[in-house]
Amino acid sequence: MHRVVLLWVSLLTGDVHDYSRPLDAKKLDQTTLDAESYGEKKQIKREDDGLHVTLAPGEAETGWKTPQALKFGGDFTITANFVIRKLPKPAQEDGVAVGLAIATQNVDQPDATLxxxxxxxxxxxxxxxQKANSAQGQQAMQMQMQMMAMQGMGMPQPGGKPVKPPRPTFPAKGETFQLELRREGSTVRYHVLDSESGSPRYLGQLELGATDIAGVKLFAVNRNGAEGLDVILRDVTIRAERVNGLGTTVRTVFGEIIHGEPTALEDGKLVVGGPPPKAPPTTPTTPDSKAAKPGAASPAKENSATPKPADAASPAPTETAKPEPAKTEKETGAKETAVTKTKEDADSKDKGSEKAKDANTKEDSKDKPKDADLKEDPNAKPKDADTKKDSTEKSKDADTKKDGKDKPKDADTKKDGAEKSKDAESKEDGKEKPKDAREKPKDASAKADGKEKPKDAKPTPPPKVEPKARVPLDEVEGIAFEKALTLSGRVLGQPNLDFTMPGVEKAKDGAAKPVAKTDDVLAPPPGTVAAAKIPKLEPKPNGICDLHLTLANLRTAAIKQxxxxAQTDKGPTAWRLDTSDSNDWPLVVRRAGTETWADLFLEPPAGDLNGKDLTVNITYSDGQSANATIKSDKRSDPKLAVDPKAPAPSLDARVYLTGDEQLFGKFEGLGEDSLRLLTPxxxxxxxxxxxVTGIYMGLPEHKESSESFAKRLRTRGTEDLLLARSKDDEVVAIPGIAEGTAEDKLLFHFQDKTRSLSLKQVEGLILAARPEPDRSDGLHSTFSMAGGIVISGLWKTLEAKTWKIETAWGESLDLPAAEVRSVRFRGGQMTYLSDLEPSRVEETPFFGRRSPWRKDVNLAGTPLKMDGITYEHGLAVHSRSALTYDLTGGYTTFEAIVGFDESAKKLGRVDCRVFADDKEIYANPDLRAxxxxxxxxxxxxNAKQLKLVVDFGPDQDTGDRVIWANARLFRKPPPSSGTPAKAASPQPTKPGSPEPKTTNTTAKPGSTQ
Known part of the structure; x- marks a missing residue:
């Protein structure tokens, strides 16, 4: 098994945007090195410590570059570790160096280098x-010359050397060191860590702007050293607000990253890379719960009723691997040389080449069927092989073959009987092909050595694609897909809905046309035709069932147009949202706010749309646009009448579930103990x-904002809360009990009486707080999808187009693979504390105002951030706090990074301790911000409880906003990942000055973070 590993980080993992490349031989394969190294590639070798670079004086700059597809932006931190074995003395300045460089465009002309x-x-x-800037350089030179003149130093003479600019340097010490570039806003700061000091040193800064970074390189150069250079490039790590170009990444709980698509679930393992997902079974096992309500069409199910095999979607290229032709080409060339030599013995050298050309010309003009013969099925191969065993049998076989296929042989009739057999052999192998046929040699030549295939031999299959990795599911932390959202849609058919009608028909030829009165004053100049003014046509029901389309992956912006x-057998038809100044038919859009899903309703055209393409173009209010082509697989009927007795159409709804999960779809009703929903x-x-914690109804115009609804969700009470729209378009919150729905009305018990309210007046419903259902202790996956849908369950199957899961309440769900954005695993070998609920919470404020602890955000509700690094998982607390967790999962190791939130402004000081079953396992009485x-x-x-304590420090509670970043528990000990993580200390005021001596931990220079 070949595993491609791009990342190995420890506590800085999670879903933080990072990219790390260990450069040692165990983590970097030779193929990847060949693609990413540059310069004197023979002088760069993989070793256990990293990339070993040796350069003689005068050899080209050599090193490693990030892949071209990788781009990152926002605030970032780049660290690189090096080891110097020999750095020779140069003959000139900057003649020998090793370093780190970044660029916004071409890394060969970097913008910042250390x-x-x-x-x-x-x-x-x-x-x-810093990258040279010609304009700034000229301006600086002019100012320097003016200063020299003012000080009486005179002006440089024409042709003289320019004044040497200042060249700030800082002392270095030790063989092992770490270089760091950190951007905050538009400023990039340089830091270095070596044996000169126990913490990073600040070496200056530059203004780079906020442009994305296109490349990073680690390099060594020896232009004029006194002897050879010898260094080790150990690793590079990038942590940024956004990283693009990595494709799909699978992260393990131990910080390992594999780049590749998940292709199968086999024996409790996730297969990454390799062959595409297998085809679904011929007879789908659709659960009875999905089958059907009478008359309720499930379009996705209709499409998957006879699923198309994955192999059919992307067939294996069975004809791409043909090892025989390459071999034949070499052998054919050798035989053609033998033919030329035979001709030279019979004729003169000058005439021999002309005769060969004439023979080839005749083959082109007379033996055109030969091309077809060259591509024949290799049934004739045994004959060719037999002819090479005996000259007499060969002549007979050649003649027989010519009688059946290649009768005209002018070149053979010109030869005598003694040479005929020899020439026949030569012609079979090479002469009868035109010169350009050497690119496609016959298989017969490959049989000269008796290695021919039997008649019934099958084509050589393509080489088997081996997976990159097979990872146990309980060791997978998550999967992230780098997918661009593209507009998509499908035709759902003609439901019993009617919102629109056809457009105004154009006047037929020969019909009387109204006489238009023109105003000579306002008339356009000659040669300009006045644009027709057609008023907007408002859609109205006409008694015919509309054609229903659904769109997905819309942008979160208002739709303008x-x-x-579409082209049918009865002509083209066009529909439009705003029909002003057009004859297009009006269409209707039903969309809840700026949701990424929308329903479109069109009047069916005169011709059937089954099998036809519909071209959809969307224009948003911000000027951006999107388009998609949807192939209809449903019949359309322009005469299908609406049934007035059918129930009213369903409204969209976003359903909020426990565990921060969400569903979106058509709200089909509310029962006594369940909710019915049709997914997109x-x-x-x-x-x-x-x-269910809440239902946010998908009304076209909301009076209850999503922010207000989210706030109400966080403060659920002991009663249900109905958010109803009054006659004055105000939202009224009514406490009571939701009893269910009847047709298009909500039944709600309020003030000892059951009342009904039209669903069109319901903004939302907050359900009373209930004890959360017990979470399964086993492994389960959380799928985040387009449109904000988040759902958890047991991952059952992985197919090309759908992934089957079993929800927490036991229902089967087929997720469209193209809509999945990420997958996160819980209940495996690692568990974040933020996924668990503490069994006991103790919080004691210093002055009486309590700051409640929070998970996965800081105390202000914004992302967790310490020293420029953002963490997705963790706990935020304020002194004094004590959180106790029951350890029921058989855990062995607790890991975290504990420090202060950036908002503490370096002011906090606390007493921090960790207990396992009341036994103190960590203590820092003065943890400092x-x-x-x-x-x-x-x-x-073997511990039963874990307790995290943050107590008041010497400065009372000032700035005591502590973060337990990536706090997590392992069931089996994680592999060692080097020395403690290191973050930058406060910024010094003078470049080159050491960092403050106060430290919470130490790190060895150049250690992997």
Whole structure:
């Protein structure tokens, strides 16, 4: 098994946007190195410590670059580790160096560079280099010359050397060191960590702007050193607000990253890479719960009733691997040489080449069927092989073959009997092909050595594609897909709905046309035709069932215009949202706010749309646009009448579930203990109300904002809360009990009486707080999908187009694979504390105002951030707090990074401790905000409880906003990942000055973070 590993990080993992490349031989394969290295590639070798680079004086710059597809932006931190074995003294400045460089365009002309080099005096120093700017350089030169003139120093003479600019350097020490570039806003700061000090040193800064970074490189250069250069490039790590170009990534709980698509679930393992997903079974096993309500069409199910095999979607290229032709080409060339030599013995050298050309010309003009013969099925191969065993049999076989296929042989009739057999053999192998046929040699030549295939031999199959990795599911932390959202849609048919009608028909030829009165004053100039003014046609019901389309992956912006065009057997038809100044038919859009899903209703055209393409164009209010082509697989009937007795259409609804999960779809009703929902891809769900926290109805114009609704969800009470729209378009919150729905009305018990309210007046419903259902202790996956849908369950099957899961309440759900954005696994070998609920919470404020603890956000509700690094998972607390967790999963190790939120402004000081079953396993009585965070890796084997305590420090509670970042528990000990994580200390005021001596932890120079 070949595993491609791009990332190995420890506590800085999670879903933080990062990219890390260990450069040692175990983590970097030779193929990847060949693609990403540059310069003197023979002088760069993979070793256990990293990439070993040796350069003789004068050899080209050599090193490693990030892949071209990789781009990152926002605030970032880049660290690279090096080891110097020999850095020779140069003959000139900057002649020998090793360093780190970044660029917004071409990394060969970097915008910022930090190097370690040897001066001509033999001193080892660090130097930062900014990309030269001609305009700034000229301006600086002019100012410098003016200053010199003012000080009486005179002006440089024409042709003289320019004044040497200042060249700031900083002392370097030790063989192992770490270079760091960190951007906050538009400013990039240089840091270095070596044996000179125990913490990073600030070496200056530059203004780079907020442009995305297109490339990073680690390099070594030896332009004029006194001897060879010898260095080790150990690794590079990038952490940024956004990283693009990595494709699909699978992350393990131990920080390992595999780049590739998940292709199968086999024996409890996730297969990454390899062959595409297998085809679904011929007879789908659709659960009875999805089958059907009479008359209820499930479009996604109709499409998947006879699923198309995955192999058919992307067939294996069985004809691409043909090893025989390459071999034949070499052998054919050898035989053609033998033919030429035979002719030279019979004729003169001058005439021999002409005769060969004439023979080839005759073959082109007379033996055209030969091309077809060259592509024949290799049934004739045994004959050719037999002819090579005996010259007499060969002549007979050749003649027989010519009688059947290649009768005219002018070149053979010119030869005598003694040479005929020999020439026949030569012609079979090479002469009878035109010169350009050498690119496609016959298989017969490959049989000269007796290696021919039997008649019934099958084509050689393509080489088997091996998976990149097979990872146990309980060791997978998550899967992230880098997918661009593209507009998509499907035709759902003609439901019993009527919103629109046809457009105004054009006047027929010969019909009397109204006489238009023109105003000579307002008339356009000659040659200009006045544009026709056609008033907007408002859609109205006409008694015919509309054609129903659904769109997915819309942008979260208002829609300004929609146009649809289709060609049927009875001519073209066009529909439009705003029909002003057009003869297009009006269409209707039903969309809840700026949801990523929408329904479109069109009047069916005169011709059937089954099998026809509909071209959809969307224009948004911000000027951006999108388009898609939808092939209809449903018949359309322009005479299908609406049934007035049919129930009213369903409204869209976003359903909020326990565990921060969400569903979206058509609200089909509310029962005594369950909710019915039709998902956008066609699954019908019956969700227990015990798992529902709220329902946000998808009205075209909301009076209750999504922010207000989310706030109400966080403060659920002991009663249901109905958010109803009054006659004055105001939202009224009514406490009571939701009893269910009847047709298009909600039944709600309020003030000892059951009342009914039209669903069109319901903004939302907050369900009373109930005890959350017990979560399964086993492994389960959380799928985040387009449109904000988040759903958990057991991952059952992985197919090309659908992934089957079993929900927490036991229903089967077919997720469209194209809509999945990420998958996160819980209940495996690692568990985040933020996924668990503490069994006991103790919070004691210093002055009486309590700041409640929060998970996965800081105390203000914004992302967790320490020293420029953002964490998706963690706990935020304020002194004094004590959180106790029951350990029922058989955990062995607790890991976290504990430090202060950036909002603490370096002011906090706390007493921080960790207990396992009341036994103290970590203590820091003075954890400080002005020092780096601390990496913890503590044994909790056999412990029943874990307790995290943050107590008041010497400065009372000022700035005591502590973060337990990536706090998590492992069932088996994680692999060692080096020394404690290191974060930057406070920024010094003077470049080159050491960081403050106060530290919470130490790190060895150059250690992997």
């Amino acid at each position: 190097v370690r080099l040897i001066e001509t005096t033999g001193t080892s120093v660090y130097r930062s280099i 929609v146009t649809i065009n 891809w066609g699954d019908r769900l019956t969700v227990p109300l015990a798992r 002005d020092a780096p965070p601390v990496k913890l890796s503590l044994s909790v084997a």
